[in-house]
Amino acid sequence: MTRSRVSAPGALLATPTSARGHPVALYLTRNLATGGAERVFIDYVNNAQSLSPVVALLERRGGLLPELSTGVPFEARVDRTAVPRQLEAIASEIPGESFARLALECLWLKDVAKQTGADVVSSFLMRAHVVALVTKIALLPDVPVVLNIHEHMSDSAPFLYPLKRDRALMRWVTRCLFPRADRIIVVAEELKRDLVASHGVPADLIEVVHNPLHIERIRAAGAESVAPRWMSPAGTRTIVAVGRLVYLKGYDLLLHALAKLRATRDVRLMLVGKGVERGELEKLAAQLGVQAAVTFAGEHINPWKLIARADVLALTSRTEAFPSVLGEAMALGVPVLATDCSGGVRECLRDGAAGLIVATEDVSAIARGLERILEDAELRATLVAAGHARAASFDLPERLRHYESVLSRVMLSRTT
Structure with a gap:
């Protein structure tokens, strides 16, 4: 499938940071399906105050696509709005397909980050976390990565990853890749305790920011x-x-x-x-x-x-x-x-x-x-x-200030 580049009308994806007036935050997720984490993603992007947001979707599809503000530039690696799920399921069974796709996604993310002058990459949900971290480690070490965790990693695993091999892979990702992030934002204290106690993620790497409510x-x-x-x-x-x-x-x-x-x-x-x-x-x-x-x-x-x-x-x-x-x-x-x-x-x-x-x-x-x-x-x-x-207490303005302050501190720590 060919790469699909989509941007808001008049958006200049390669505009340098200084011309925008704010640091550029590249928000990365798989797609904009109608889910809780995706709604939080939309709220942070559409209402950004101290950052210039750019959206990067691994797949252009999802019921929340129309909710994305027309003033926010975005890119999608592939357009899957019309691809039948059955066809995707068949493709996923091809040996090596997932690793080949990961390599292409990482190369694409590197290009998008460079074109947009991204100062930080903020990823939502597991596929995006893996792409962001592998890109950082292998291709783009100077751009900090912040993970946004919206699941209890231990207790959700049997439901989200029913195959034993997939659960083993996710445990490896959390233990070996998550600590390579510059910051991990979790939405509840219990999620932080789980990452520290069950997955060995350093506690000082994790910060709790409750979901915002608009x-x-x-x-x-x-x-x-x-x-x-x-x-x-x-x-x-x-x-x-x-x-x-x-x-x-x-x-x-x-x-x-x-x-x-x-x-x-x-x-x-x-x-x-x-x-x-x-x-x-x-x-x-x-x-x-x-x-x-x-x-x-x-x-x-x-x-x-x-x-x-x-x-x-x-x-x-x-x-x-x-x-x-x-x-x-x-x-x-x-x-x-x-x-x-x-x-x-x-x-x-x-x-x-x-x-x-x-x-x-x-x-x-x-x-x-x-x-x-x-x-x-x-x-x-x-x-x-x-x-x-x-x-x-969860109203958007205060949660947004807290969230953007975390990203700003991460960017500042990389420049000092």
Whole structure:
């Protein structure tokens, strides 16, 4: 596939740093699929203050592409907006294909960094981390690299890398390549502890920066009208869950909890997102006899208007990093329930002060927790008030200042 170069209208990718007035930060990720880390990526890029952002995508595709500001220049190595996933799967089975692709991606990143005068490379998600680090080590040692970690490296591995060989490779990457970064930003203290204790990454290399919330935008989007087909009947309570339909999100647990709740009350569930588990979840809903009470809403660029009209947001994951959806619901005045999984859930919810936390993998605990929120008006009011206050601490301006200060310190340390 030929290289696809895409830039914003009028953008001069080779403009030197001095002409821009700010250091150039090259933000690198695989694509702009609709996910939490990708939304954080978009927020940092679109709202940059002290840095001049340039976006580099290994693949030009993803539901969040239209969200990228037209004023931000970007390049994509390949355009895969029209490539069938089946064809990609076949190509990935070709012996040596992944290593050949890595070599081409590293050469491409070196060229982009030189053309844009990048002062720092900031990578998001694993494929981009590997490309950034190999490029730094082999081709571009003078440009610092900052990794942005949005997953619990130990506990997410069995879900993200089901093959034993892939998990072994990822362990090698975290142990041997991650320490070669100039800085590692993680979104929760628990992720830092895991990298240090389980992967041997030096603690002084890691800094915690919580995910930002663009609260003004979230609330404006939450107030938008909703099509009638997404509305629950009058008098029916609605639980909403937002995220990829994959096993680690624990939606099977949520469906079982819904079945328990519907034995005594009229309640519906809306699942917002797409993923490989949708077919299995639809079968499970039918087996449990709750298919008529479950709406598979698919992927939405604006999930906030659906969250805003729910009575409670449920996060029943088996592992998380720092789930932005909890903060988004709190910003919209919707009480939240979350499982006590590894990652930043407790940190996000202040150990349960801003949201109800229940045991992981415990269907009965999930059902009881949802019942409490739905039936206890005083508890709901307490959670809504505490949630509003907690969400405010993640507001974008302050998080952005913290984030850009980390990148600025990295650049400064390389020049002194």
